[in-house]
Amino acid sequence: MTTAPDLSAPAVEARNLHKRFGDFVAVNDLSFTIGAGEVYGLLGANGAGKTTTISMLLDLVTPTSGQVRVLGHQYPKGRQEILSQVNFSSTYVSLPLRLTVWENMRVFAALYGVPNPKQRILELLERFEIVETLKKPVGDLSSGQKTRVYLAKALLNRPKVLFLDEPTASLDPDMADKTRQVIREIQKEYGTAVLITSHNMAEMESLCQRILFIARGKKLMEGTPKQIVDHYGRSNLEEVFIQVARDQGGAGA
Amino acid sequence: MMMQRIYGLTLRYIYLYRGSLPRMLEQLYWPVMDLLVWGFVTIYLRQFEGQLPNFLAYFLGGLVLWDILFRSQVGVSVAYLEEVWSRNLLNLFVSPLRPIELIAAAMTFSVARVAFTASVSVSIAWLAYDFNTFIMGTWLAAFVGALIVMGWGMGIVISALIMRFGQGAESLAWGLIFLIQPVAAVFYPVSVLPEPLQLVAWMIPASHVFEGMRQVLNGGPSPTEHLAWAFGLGAVYFAAGLTFFYAILREAKRAGRLLRVGE
Ligand SMILES: Nc1ncnc2c1ncn2[C@@H]1O[C@H](COP(=O)(O)OP(=O)(O)OP(=O)(O)O)[C@@H](O)[C@H]1O
Numbered sequence: 001m002t003t004a005p006d007l008s009a010p011a012v013e014a015r016n017l018h019k020r021f022g023d024f025v026a027v028n029d030l031s032f033t034i035g036a037g038e039v040y041g042l043l044g045a046n047g048a049g050k051t052t053t054i055s056m057l058l059d060l061v062t063p064t065s066g067q068v069r070v071l072g073h074q075y076p077k078g079r080q081e082i083l084s085q086v087n088f089s090s091t092y093v094s095l096p097l098r099l100t101v102w103e104n105m106r107v108f109a110a111l112y113g114v115p116n117p118k119q120r121i122l123e124l125l126e127r128f129e130i131v132e133t134l135k136k137p138v139g140d141l142s143s144g145q146k147t148r149v150y151l152a153k154a155l156l157n158r159p160k161v162l163f164l165d166e167p168t169a170s171l172d173p174d175m176a177d178k179t180r181q182v183i184r185e186i187q188k189e190y191g192t193a194v195l196i197t198s199h200n201m202a203e204m205e206s207l208c209q210r211i212l213f214i215a216r217g218k219k220l221m222e223g224t225p226k227q228i229v230d231h232y233g234r235s236n237l238e239e240v241f242i243q244v245a246r247d248q249g250g251a252g253a
Numbered sequence: 254m255m256m257q258r259i260y261g262l263t264l265r266y267i268y269l270y271r272g273s274l275p276r277m278l279e280q281l282y283w284p285v286m287d288l289l290v291w292g293f294v295t296i297y298l299r300q301f302e303g304q305l306p307n308f309l310a311y312f313l314g315g316l317v318l319w320d321i322l323f324r325s326q327v328g329v330s331v332a333y334l335e336e337v338w339s340r341n342l343l344n345l346f347v348s349p350l351r352p353i354e355l356i357a358a359a360m361t362f363s364v365a366r367v368a369f370t371a372s373v374s375v376s377i378a379w380l381a382y383d384f385n386t387f388i389m390g391t392w393l394a395a396f397v398g399a400l401i402v403m404g405w406g407m408g409i410v411i412s413a414l415i416m417r418f419g420q421g422a423e424s425l426a427w428g429l430i431f432l433i434q435p436v437a438a439v440f441y442p443v444s445v446l447p448e449p450l451q452l453v454a455w456m457i458p459a460s461h462v463f464e465g466m467r468q469v470l471n472g473g474p475s476p477t478e479h480l481a482w483a484f485g486l487g488a489v490y491f492a493a494g495l496t497f498f499y500a501i502l503r504e505a506k507r508a509g510r511l512l513r514v515g516e
């Protein structure tokens with residue numbers, strides 16, 4: 001994954017994004033561009049502003065100022081165009097627990113207007129090795145199984161941009177690895193651009209073409225994982241993260 | 254596309270109710286309880302029928318129609334609450350589902366609930382107390398329609414309040430409507446109210462429906478004027494409710510409230 005990202009028709013463009021909650025500045029002048037089909041990592045300590053940033057890209061949070069463009073469209077006018085072509089998953093955002101896996105997938109397939117929903121759902125559940133959970137209520141699944149259902153939901157509409165907020169947080173190493181494999185595959189298969197956050201540094205290093213490193217809502221550095229590691233004169237991203245966190249005195253808060 | 258999304262979310266409520274005995278039983282519980290208690294009151298009052306002609310019909314008609322208004326409102330609010338309880342709003346708001354489609358699905362769900370509870374209460378009123386709701390004839394359909402529209406409007410406003418104040422405000426879903434019951438002329442005519450309250454009462458679509466109902470049960474003139482008011486005011490409040498919902502949603506996105514759905 002060393003080829004330079006194609007930024008001519010970017011998947012996501014954020015320009016001078018600011019978000020203030022009352023007096024508190026959660027995101028401070030962030031600008032970045034994610035290329036079509038690029039896997040782009042958002043890295044930062046707890047409270048650094050990652051979830052807030054993703055939320056602004058999904059129109060869940062309105063920026064205080066700055067601009068968002070996804071697949072060339074802007075909110076609120078382009079909301080339908082954007083949201084039908086992107087998707088989102090987070091370990092921390094659950095699906096209705098009383099509904100079975102099948103029922104949940106069926107509902108979201110309808111919301112996204114997925115053709116041949118049955119076939120598509122089975123295909124995704126097979127891919128994530130959870131076909132046997134089909135008839136179980138989501139609330140009865142293990143947390144790793146739940147996470148995989150959320151990921152399957154996020155792929156229903158073959159998104160052009162996929163927003164993943166800590167998608168592997170509850171997965172065992174084997175499943176986390178398989179999930180990364182799936183992310184690589186879908187990125188290849190349908191050229192999906194992925195914006196991912198994770199506190200697993202090795203994962204970010206192996207998965208992301210470029211990473212935006214933020215602290216207290218501000219950009220620290222953007223580059224390939226190697227560029228970032230080299231810049232700080234460390235041997236891996238984990239060391240960089242720890243060094244930055246200590247320099248910042250607990251980078252987030 | 255739009256219909257498909259509304260269908261998708263409606264499907265979610267069907268799945269939810271199909272798999273939940275308490276939710277299904279609740280649909281039966283309230284109309285049965287209401288009509289049991291009030292029905293016995295009715296039997297007792299029957300002794301005085303000579304003094305108050307038509308009172309029984311007014312009373313049972315009022316009960317049945319009030320329940321329709323109440324269920325219509327609760328139906329919309331509970332549909333929204335189900336998404337809050339299951340923390341599903343975020344998934345919905347990042348999907349192509351429009352807020353108006355979310356509301357349309359809630360309204361569909363509400364009509365289904367009304368149809369179910371109304372058929373229960375109409376049957377009980379008939380079988381147990383010999384009150385045939387259908388003596389109101391085709392006017393009944395118009396009364397029900399006007400009450401459903403008003404219930405939707407209130408349900409939307411209450412959903413917006415829950416969005417604004419969080420799950421702690423959920424009791425509004427079952428309580429707020431009783432604030433207007435005294436001035437909605439359910440069991441007595443608007444004319445018994447003190448004059449300033451009469452003015453308030455005439456601003457409420459339901460008052461016109463209940464006045465119209467009594468007019469019909471009384472064999473009086475056609476309640477077209479009352480119905481026109483009921484639908485007219487209902488439409489105005491419905492539009493105002495939608496506007497309020499959208500304003501609250503906009504504010505919620507600014508305050509980051511959609512990320513904190515729950516308590
Ligand atoms: N709705 C809100 N109101 C007030 N403050 C908020 C709100 N949402 C987020 N914040 C604050 O903004 C900051 C950034 O939060 P955010 O959730 O974006 O962090 P994060 O980088 O995703 O952290 P984590 O790694 O812990 O998930 C935090 O300090 C948080 O308290």
Ligand SMILES: [Mg+2]
Pocket residue numbers: 050051052165
């Ligand atoms: Mg976060």
